[in-house]
Amino acid sequence: MDTAAKVDALMDGLRADLERLAAIPSVAFPGFPAEPVREAHDLLVGMLHDVGVERVERIDLPDTAPVIFGEIPPPSPDAPTVLLYSHYDVQPPGDEKLWLSPPFEPTPVEGGLRARGIADDKSNVIAHLGMLRAYEGRPPVGVKIVFEGQEEYGSPFDDYPPSDPERFACDAMVIADLGNLRPGTPTLTTGLRGASEVVVEVRTLQEPRHSGEFGGAAPDALLVLLNALSTLHDVHGDVAVAGLRREEWSGTTYTEDEFRDLAGVCDGVPLTGSGSLGERLWSGPAITVIGLDAPSVEHAASAVVPYARAKLNLRFHPRQDAKEARGLLVDHLRALRPFGVPLTVTPGDTGPGYEASTGGPAYRAALTALREAWGEDASYVATGGSIPLVNGLARAAPDAEVLLFGAQDSMCNLHAPNERVLFSELRNTVVAMCAFVREYAAGFRPGAAS
Template sequence: MTSELSRREAIREAAAAGIPAALADLGTLVRIPSIAWPAFDQTQVRRSADAVAALVEQTGVFDSVEVKTAAIPGTDEVGQPAVLARRVARNGRPTVLLYAHHDVQPTGDDALWDTPPFEPTVRDGRLYGRGAADDKAGVMAHIAAIRALVEAVGADFDLGISMFIEGEEEHGSRSFGQFLADNADALRSDVIVVADSGNWDDVTPALTVSLRGNARFTMTVRTLEHASHSGMFGGAVPDAMMAAVTLLATLWDEHGAVAVPGLTERDAETPQYTEETLRSEAGLPDGVSAIGTGTILSRIWNKPSITITGIDHTSVAAASNTLAPEVSVVISARIAPGQRARDAYEAIEAHLRARAPWGAQLEFSDIDCGDGFLVDSGGWAVADAREALAEGYGADSVDVGVGGSIPFIADLVREFPGAQILVTGVEDPHTRAHSPNESLHIDTFRHAVLAEALLLESLDARGA
């Protein structure tokens, strides 16, 4: 019988040997512009799902591999195609569900990219391209880890594995809950690995133990029945932009911290993190100060934030001397872990309605809420994950909070309350996910693949 030591060593060798093929397959996926937003070519999302399904099928370990969709509740639409694969556990072994997503963000202004966003390009130890990190690298980390396990111990292992590669995470996971309900038996697992987060830095792995929730909505401000001449009526008539700017300014205090009654904060210690590090990782120039109060990481992990992410108004090129009757803005709030996102949204709406200047009329629409996440860090799977991360990266892992949101994790907790959820990832602080010049640190990817392969080996050995 193969010893535990020789199995682990075989995993290390197989994971390292498989990186070139994994990166090549990742490049192929990056070339597919799988943007799930309706304004883009949706056939590319199906093409991406089919490509992922083929890679999953080629591992040779699954009893079934399907591309599936689910209905979007409350509509007559269906969601984007996802890949679902299942391998049944044997001899009392646990089942692990591996999650990632194959859809990507829009590219934004392509002129801001140093190289074409859908042409994977390697330079200075990083692979550039939209989805190169978020989250097609997560997809390939799962596949490469399975390949390493098969190469090291053979395909006849006992661990149960399910894979769920979603196709609409960047567009709100609108059919996610229905997909879970439709496929509960195939997805039911003892451990869930969500490969859609980041690491402490490019050499130190992290296990994400808290995530903020989110509340995103559109607010329309109206002050006039029709546009009017700004010279004829300006100074007596409030236009919609004036009202919107005045109202939005009440969302923050003089320090830039959120000033909305009813939004809560989480009281938790944070690791040391300097303003110098913040400036480097966020791209904050000298002379522009950080905002908020408390430790920097408490502002990002444990307190709410509010950002205006979109506005419909006359462009600079088309500006005229006109009082605008109506302005719409998209407001994106991050909610402290532990507060229900819907409660937070209602507090923000109440705040805005109470402070609408000059009787401005407000309308709220396109409301999307997702709860935050706090992990139970005492389970055996967390211990196994920490050990695998330390071995895979050569450095002890750090428990981190993340200021971003993965709302579907609340759906996973609700549907599978007995599962232990591990939130990992392949990103580092310089990945620039969602931004121009998104990139994957290739050494981090190598470490992530090895760590996950070692975790799979540990789970396969559990109970032997």
């Protein structure tokens, strides 16, 4: 078939379906109603049936939204099976006063649409459906479909696939929960940094004491804590915790101007750290103070602070063991005695990173497909974010190649106000998906080593 022409003919319908899906406020966080999540689930089940997926099941696990599982058998015994993943839940909209239009009213923008979740990840759900429509429900590969309903909040489904490996067995999987470095630049993501959290707290006094009478000798908990936090980075802003892995980055990355604009860095403020942006963002560690308990400036009293606490978020190299990385940060903090005061350090959740192997038949097919869709060779990037389910699926199907690409782009404002998706990226992703399954089916050899 003429892939591009076929997809172009489908775009009006795909856009309409994306608008229907994005209008549903399917936020699976506590405190939000469950009905919209179920509504999005039911809409997608209907769309899958309409496109010819006869086997559609619902996976119900405790304390999570339902997972949609669909399956199309391989057209022949020698055809490969591809697992397609995306999620239909979305982030909360946040402060709606910061939106230029209501977050759950899909609104036209130049070249696309604006709405919460329209890029992350409903555009990729529609991209999967678009590929199936282009092949009228009969692609040249077997297909397993996994549409998750609680990815954004965190779900026990992350650890479920290894417990049911037969269900998730496949030769390759396309994890569509990300996209291109910039619009118009086809991008394969090959690494995901791991993530851990650590809480550090200080208690120095039983209660606040007058800063005039006691300050200068009574230990200030906040000063103790700030002294400890200052040891986490060197004079350049690079992480100073010994043993955290850092390597040069050889793939594509942002220009400094692009990154400053994306991050909203204020004029005149330098970026943190040294080395390439890829090294700082993807193949090296990052430690961020994401929370601080201390007296507020507005309600400050002239008193020595007796107690302070901070929550730290650690991002680490895709190939570094998660518990090892967290342990290095914990050991660093526990070894400190700022002004002679010990710290209480509590390890929190940790999740591993992921580094995909490249060079197998699925990657070769993906490179061809992305070039066909965008008209230029694909770039390789990593991401500082994490997708915990990737590791679960990889453990369930350890021999499968894992491909990470999709219809988002780094400038789409995911998790931020005024999230948007571009029709060009959605269209090209559908073309790439169609070309990928075609090329993969043609080049697949059962039992061949990747």
